[in-house]
Amino acid sequence: MPGALRSTRERVVQTLWFEGVGLLLVAPGYAWIAGVHAAGSFAMVAVVSLVVMAWAAAYNTLFDLAELRYGGRVASERPNQWRALHAIGLEASAVPLTCPVIWALTGLGWWGALLADLGLALAYAAYGYAFHWAFDRLRSVPQGPRRPVNQGIDEPRCDRPEMRCRAGQKQALRAMHERCVSSPPPWAMLRVWRGA
Numbered sequence: 784m785p786g787a788l789r790s791t792r793e794r795v796v797q798t799l800w801f802e803g804v805g806l807l808l809v810a811p812g813y814a815w816i817a818g819v820h821a822a823g824s825f826a827m828v829a830v831v832s833l834v835v836m837a838w839a840a841a842y843n844t845l846f847d848l849a850e851l852r853y854g855g856r857v858a859s860e861r862p863n864q865w866r867a868l869h870a871i872g873l874e875a876s877a878v879p880l881t882c883p884v885i886w887a888l889t890g891l892g893w894w895g896a897l898l899a900d901l902g903l904a905l906a907y908a909a910y911g912y913a914f915h916w917a918f919d920r921l922r923s924v925p926q927g928p929r930r931p932v933n934q935g936i937d938e939p940r941c942d943r944p945e946m947r948c949r950a951g952q953k954q955a956l957r958a959m960h961e962r963c964v965s966s967p968p969p970w971a972m973l974r975v976w977r978g979a
Contacts, residue, residue, distance in 0.1 A: 788851065797918055798840050800918070801914050802836045805911075809910065813906075827885065828903070834881050842873050843858075843869075867912055869915065870909075882896050885900050
C-alpha cells in the first residue's frame, strides 16, 4: 500500500523532534525532582533519549505497520485509545533498555534507577501522547489507495449453479459479507465464538 506509512525521512524528522522537545521539557523536571544540577540532568536524559531514539524509530514503524494491516488505518487516523496504547507501549518497552543506562550514569542502585526510569517513562508517555497527536495533525500520513481490511475475501456469490440459491439468499449473503469486511471491534468476535 504505497504512501500509507511515513517515509524514512519523515520518520527521522518525527523522532528528532520528539526527542529534542522531550529533552527540553523533561530534563529540567528531572533535575528539580532528583535534586541534581541541570547540566547533569540534561546529560543523563540526553543519553537516555539517544537510546530511546534508536528504539522509537523501529517501534513506531512496527506499530504503524500492525495498525495499517489489522486496523486498516494510517497513524494520523489513530483513535485516542490506540494513541494512548502506543505512547505507553513505547515507554514500557524502552525501560529494559534505559534502566541500565540510568544505573550506570547516576550511581543510583538498581531499584533507584528503576524508579527514576519509571518516572521518566510516565512523563514521556504523557508527553508522547500529546506530541504524536499534534505531529499527526500537523504532518498527516499521505494515504495510498484504500482497501477493505479483509482484502482478498471475494464477495459471496450466489449465482453459481452448484450453490442453488433460493430467493433472498443473495441479499443475505451480501449483507453478511459487508458485516465481515467492515472491521468489527475485537470483542464482537466473542459473541460469534460463544454462539450468541
